[in-house]
Amino acid sequence: MxxxxxxxxxxxxxxxxxxxxxxxxxxxxxxxxxxxxxxxxxxxxxxxxxxxxxxxxxxxxxxxxxxxxxxxxxxxxxxxxxxxxxxxxxxxxxxxxxxxxxxxxxxxxxxxxxxxxxxxxxxxxxxxxxxPALAALRTTAQVEAPSGLRDGGHSLSPRQVEVMDLVAEGRSNSDIARTLFVAEKTVKNHINQIFASLCVSSRAEAIAAWVGLGKPAANLGPSVGPGTLRRAPLDP
Incomplete structure (x- = not known):
């Protein structure tokens, strides 16, 4: 409220x-x-x-x-x-x-x-x-899901992988743009394409899938796929 x-x-x-x-x-x-x-x-x-x-x-x-x-x-x-x-x-x-x-x-x-x-x-x-939370997620991915999305099994381009790694670090769009020397609008476009490729609807879902806590929503039940996080992002 x-x-x-x-x-x-x-x-x-x-x-x-x-x-x-x-x-x-x-x-x-x-x-x-x-x-x-x-x-x-x-x-x-x-x-x-x-x-x-x-x-x-x-x-x-x-x-x-x-x-x-x-x-x-x-x-x-x-x-x-x-x-x-x-x-x-x-x-x-x-x-x-x-x-x-x-x-x-x-x-x-x-x-x-x-x-x-x-x-x-x-x-x-x-x-x-x-x-620490992100490190714990990555440890979980390495132990429980060695073939998780971060290590393969996705269709992202090399640039999108760079963007997604920075998203997983909790970086904002403006931070990502400065790090990669691109326009913030370009970052937003990449993130929209990443969401579509990973079948997710928010940063949190994308990070969870990326570090190995989930797979593309098409292969999952309702516990992890889009809709689990009920507040969809206003902007990627």
């Missing part, structure tokens, strides 16, 4: 009062972001989300009563869910993404500016992954 001041509404879900206070303080410094509520467990998160209709939910994994993983799918039906936790277990990351989370951040691996940027991106359906 965009607030009356035009800010993006954020719901913070974490069982630690200290973490919630810190996140509220960080978010409060951004004029276009507003904390609309807090919750300390999954049950409270469901109730608060229904009452406040946040644009983005920052969701911890390990909490009492109901943990974060058990409520991702329900929350993702109306909000963008961005996991924000101390847990970098690859299996947990995989479960969160499959359930509908648009990104996964590990505490201590990003600053306030990066967090704000990733909250805005999540609201637009853009996936966000901090370094």
């Amino acid at each position: 965009t607030t009356e001041q035009g800010s993006l509404g954020v719901l913070i879900v974490d069982d630690s009062p200290v973490v919630r206070t810190g996140l509220r303080a960080l978010i409060g410094t951004e004029p276009d972001l507003a904390v609309v509520g807090e919750a300390s467990n999954g049950d409270e998160a469901i109730r608060m989300a229904a009452a406040t209709r946040p644009d983005v939910v920052l969701l911890d994994v390990r909490m009492p009563r109901r943990d974060g993983l058990s409520v991702v799918a329900e929350l993702a039906g109306s909000s963008a869910v961005l996991m924000l936790t101390f847990t970098d277990d690859p299996s947990v990351i995989s479960q969160a993404l499959s359930a509908g989370a648009v990104g996964y951040l590990v505490h201590g691996t990003f600053d306030a500016s990066a967090l704000s940027h990733m909250i805005r991106g999540a609201a637009a359906g853009v996936g966000a992954f901090s370094g």
Whole structure:
């Protein structure tokens, strides 16, 4: 729910009062972001989300009563869910993404500016992954899916592979354009073509498929294919 001041509404879900206070303080410094509520467990998160209709939910994994993983799918039906936790277990990351989370951040691996940027991106359906989370995803791909899309089995051009590798690092379109010395519009065109080739509809789905957590949607059931992440991106 965009607030009356035009800010993006954020719901913070974490069982630690200290973490919630810190996140509220960080978010409060951004004029276009507003904390609309807090919750300390999954049950409270469901109730608060229904009452406040946040644009983005920052969701911890390990909490009492109901943990974060058990409520991702329900929350993702109306909000963008961005996991924000101390847990970098690859299996947990995989479960969160499959359930509908648009990104996964590990505490201590990003600053306030990066967090704000990733909250805005999540609201637009853009996936966000901090370094440890992305490393865990790649480890999972190497161990469980050595023939995943990143290592072959796709129809992307060499340039599109370069773009997709940068997308998987959480880079924005403008960052990718600067890195590859091309126009940002060119990057957008490449990403549209990548989405079509990988049969995905968002950055988060593309990253999950690229690092080996999923295959093209045509070969998958509903748990990973397009539609799992209910908030489609406004812009690739």
